[in-house]
Amino acid sequence: MTKIEKSAAFSRRSILKTGGAFVVSIGSPIGLDTLLGINAALAQGAKPPLVPGELSSYIAINADGSVSAFFGKMDMGQGLHVAVGQMVAEELDVPFGRVTVIMCDTASSVNQGGASGSTGIQTGGRQLRVAAAEARRVLVEMAAEKIGVSADQLTVTDGVVHSKSDPAKKASYADLIGGRYFNVPLEWNKQIGNQLYAPGKAKPKPPSEYKIVGQSINREDIALKVFCRQDFVTDISVPNMVHGRTIRPPVAGAVPVKVDESSIADIPGAKVVWEKAFLGVVADKEWDAIKAAHKLKIEWSNAAPPFPENASALYDHIRKAPVRMRKVEKENGNLDEAFRTATRVVEAEYEWPFQSHASMGPGCALVEVKDGQATLWSGSQKTHYARDGVAAMLGMPPEKVRGIWVSGPGAYGRSDAGDAAMDAAVLAKAVGRPVRVQYMRDEGTGWDPKGPASIHRARAAIDAAGNVVAYEFASKAFSRLDVFSNESKPHDSLAGQLMGVPLKSGDAFNVPSETYEFANKRTLWETIPPLLDRASPLRTAHLRDPVGPQIHFASESFMDELAAALRIDPVELRLRHLKDPRDIAVVKAAAEKSGWVSRPSPRRDQTGDSVTGRGIAYAQRNGTRVAIVAEVDVDRRSGKIWARKFTVAHDCGQIINPGGLKLTIEGNIVQGTSRTMWEEVQFDRKNVTSIDWLTYPILDITEAPETIDVVAINRPELAPTGAGEASMRPVAAAIGNAIFDATGVRIRRVPFSPDRVKQALS
Amino acid sequence: MAQKYSLNVNGKVHSVDADPDMPLLYALRGDLGLNNPHFGCGVDQCGACTVHLDGRPIRSCTTPISTVRDAKVVTLAGLGSPSSPHPLQTAWVEEQVSQCGYCTNGWIMTAAAFLRDKKKPTEAEIKNALAGLKCRCGTHMAILRAVKRAAAMMG
Ligand code: FES
């Protein structure tokens, strides 16, 4: 029997039903006793303003003693809200089940940056942790006053403050403040988003006292999902709502010049919304909107086809393209001198394609404008910023727009969910009714923002004694930020660009995140202009672990090439040059757990068409360290690779929820394998031609690994860092290195589709 | 032009006005407010829209409403409930399978029909039965654990 716990508290519907701000109920009026003394100073009946410097913006004790934690980030499917609930329950000394984490409603949470860069626990959880610790401190102080025992003689058990020596002297959180609000200022660092930090006077608990942090507590929302008790963003509807669909040009960059509205006159309620290059339709029934979008007769402008002729020609384009920005990130020694005097130089170049979010469901959002207020329901990862963008689109001040995050089909960065929000705003404004937009599959894959394509050059100088004396790594790529990581500005959305706001492509890439030490070393990146300077199906934005997979595919493949050139074991080469002890620890842990036998690659003891190999790769990501050993089977005849087994050593500091961490890592490895084996956005001169799951294949369950072994290194004394993306970045190199080990052939272009592997092997 | 259709869904009969070519998915979601099947692709490639038609898993995104006739439609909500869960629903919770969960409907509905007909399947048989279904979040390892767990519960 499965029991649903807290279903009412977690039902999105119940939150929506309240209509106005979702806040804890206001309890009984303030009595004379609370007007006097410390209690009145620390608690009040009316909610203080929702600003980052107020404790009430993060923590509320409800009348029944349950705790609401207001969180300006959201769970994208890895159980973040459970981990944050654990951190809050731990600091407050209440049972975990008494905490509800309410995520990303602009009416109840401050802007902590949304889902962003795997900072859910690292910065978002850190804030909730210090807020909860401060709440406990304040509650103990209030109890001291109420029961006449000094605060240092008090402790808290399950939400009841009591005397250490006489447990009968007590006051529960509910008695002390239940239903009213903290009136306690915090020391806000004046930042919003990921950097927001606002501690109080309290110090969080030492890890040695943890009872809840470190436990594998399950997510409650999975039961809600399998029993259909929770709405996805795609399921939200409001009275008088219409369904909207957008229409994209057949040639990227073309604009509608003639639209024949009479061509859809027979579809009930169908209307056209056409503003500059933005074209959409609405209808009362969803199927009618879909039909209208198909049937509408449109004449498009003659646009020059903007793209290279195919995905292969892309890399020549990148090689030849002018450099828009060049940045040397790290440099030590005298690289040029070292290469001049080298006995031997090893060089290689690697290529990574455009990739799509290809969310399980295409982008969806709902916008309602009513009585001078607007509401956005969105699965975007940046609710607060999306609210700002929708406000700009509607021409309303942001305070008049409420953004409500509702869990949607998985997003892995700046996906099409952000564009859907802006499109819904444009349509709602035009037709004067609430509009729900959901894209069709061809838009979801064809027109979402893409992870950037890139080439990477690496070279190393070796001296006469066989030592690596110099190393250079350079990327040349499309920027990862044609559109920014959030949709707060119209120029960062398709709708804005279609309506004439020029694209503002920013320059950003990165270099390998590792601690290899070489006497002479340089890492740098270069960005090139986008292929189309306006609404483009190949515009780039953040896709899970932005630029991490491409860079570390190249850099960690190259480390292997270096080891092979020197005829030493690939683990041994890494250990020779790694400096950080935690990096060394993950590499050793992965090797050991996988049963790594020291020898150079490739192995040369196999004959026949079926061969196997093993490969290692490692990376850091914002404090987290990961090493992965991949074991693959290669069928030389068909070119089919099966990434059969992964061993992942993972160190993200303090582990909050080991079970959730393991599942998060598994998801990263499988999605990383998919991106390595299959994923490449196809296009022709005119447009993207990857428009569904046949033209943008991903890993199938028949190709899933047999085993993913996770070695989670826990460091309770260290602050927790992110796990949402780090283990994705070394996957491609680990697989590529294993293919080399099995076959002696190095594949330097992702994806490793059977055709490409077969060709490389022949 | 719109016609009247009667649909037997999860044991209840409903009447829907729709174009004959409207996919069943939109009747279930739009007209009946049953949000269990999801729109994932609309072109038969992902499974998010799967429902049972007389016990057979079908993709409701490409099944015109006019072809359903008096077949019995069962959705995920009709498969089991918290008080009387299908073993796959129990296993999904116990294995904590879903990440975003948007794909969950397709996997459970497809696996339910498979496990009903195939007792004690091997891992390869499970994988083959589920081939083609999509999970973009990459929960495949947990999906396989859950289906195996449910298979064991179903004897
Ligand atoms: S939505 Fe029907 S198969 Fe994808």
Ligand code: FES
């Ligand atoms: S859990 Fe997100 S698509 Fe499967």
